[in-house]
Amino acid sequence: MNEPKIKIINLHKSFDTKKILTGVNLDIYQNETFVIIGGSGTGKSVLIKHIVGLLKPDKGDIVIDGESIVNMEKSEIIKFVRKFGYVFQGAALFDSMNIEKNIRFGLERFYDYSEEQMRDIVKEVLSRVGLEGIEKKMPSELSGGMRKRVAVARAIALKPEILIYDEPTTGLDPVLSDSISNLMIKVKKEYNVTSVVITHDMKNAYKTADRIGMLYKGEIIGVGNKEEIMNTDNPVIKQFIEGNSEGPIEF
Numbered sequence: 001m002n003e004p005k006i007k008i009i010n011l012h013k014s015f016d017t018k019k020i021l022t023g024v025n026l027d028i029y030q031n032e033t034f035v036i037i038g039g040s041g042t043g044k045s046v047l048i049k050h051i052v053g054l055l056k057p058d059k060g061d062i063v064i065d066g067e068s069i070v071n072m073e074k075s076e077i078i079k080f081v082r083k084f085g086y087v088f089q090g091a092a093l094f095d096s097m098n099i100e101k102n103i104r105f106g107l108e109r110f111y112d113y114s115e116e117q118m119r120d121i122v123k124e125v126l127s128r129v130g131l132e133g134i135e136k137k138m139p140s141e142l143s144g145g146m147r148k149r150v151a152v153a154r155a156i157a158l159k160p161e162i163l164i165y166d167e168p169t170t171g172l173d174p175v176l177s178d179s180i181s182n183l184m185i186k187v188k189k190e191y192n193v194t195s196v197v198i199t200h201d202m203k204n205a206y207k208t209a210d211r212i213g214m215l216y217k218g219e220i221i222g223v224g225n226k227e228e229i230m231n232t233d234n235p236v237i238k239q240f241i242e243g244n245s246e247g248p249i250e251f
């Protein structure tokens with residue numbers, strides 16, 4: 001197999017005395033969609049913030065395209081930051097900016113596009129996510145599903161090699177959730193990206209994932225493809241995917 005696109009090695013992170021990550025090991029490959037499931041507050045967002053360099057581990061390493069990003073100088077990190085698109089938990093649009101400005105925000109910081117190029121990119125990515133012509137609308141005028149689509153458009157505008165989705169379908173009805181799953185599959189094909197997805201939505205996980213792993217007690221457990229996860233005999237994963245309150249998971 002090729003070298004992993006993302007390699008997480010023995011990652012540890014605590015906040016004060018609270019241990020969140022206690023030895024995460026995970027390889028994610030080029031053009032793979034890897035889905036991380038796990039209970040609320042287990043550290044999923046903390047884990048992906050390490051992958052994009054927003055948090056530094058207490059111990060362990062993150063290797064992207066064969067290079068460790070953990071001890072990189074700020075100036076070097078910039079070229080790695082450009083590899084990422086991040087669809088934040090809750091869409092996280094800037095409420096005071098219209099949709100065009102929201103999408104241009106990252107573009108203006110990372111690239112030297114002309115006005116015209118920038119307008120074309122905004123138009124292009126909005127059409128990719130099925131929202132042609134909404135450039136001048138404000139985020140407050142959009143539904144939850146549309147906001148998520150704009151968040152995806154904003155991320156792909158940067159032409160990322162790695163796309164991070166933090167709970168892309170949370171808060172959406174089942175039909176809209178499914179349309180976001182389909183959008184994620186389309187983006188994977190059309191942009192040839194490697195995706196890391198955090199979700200509680202098992203339908204979204206099964207539909208989009210090449211492989212799935214569960215973050216539990218600070219480690220990634222039970223990595224497997226959809227069939228392997230569905231047929232797992234690991235009692236923790238079984239309880240989680242079936243959504244039972246009875247079982248070994250402590251909360």
Ligand SMILES: Nc1ncnc2c1ncn2[C@@H]1O[C@H](COP(=O)(O)OP(=O)(O)OP(=O)(O)O)[C@@H](O)[C@H]1O
Nearest residue numbers: 015016020038039040041042043044045046047089
């Ligand atoms: N910057 C921080 N400082 C202190 N504690 C933090 C910080 N970021 C996260 N935590 C704590 O780490 C734990 C894991 O948080 P995280 O946001 O990663 O959970 P999560 O798995 O993404 O949960 P959810 O599914 O609810 O989004 C929580 O107890 C949270 O309070």
Ligand SMILES: [Mg+2]
Nearest residue numbers: 044045089166
């Ligand atoms: Mg989270």
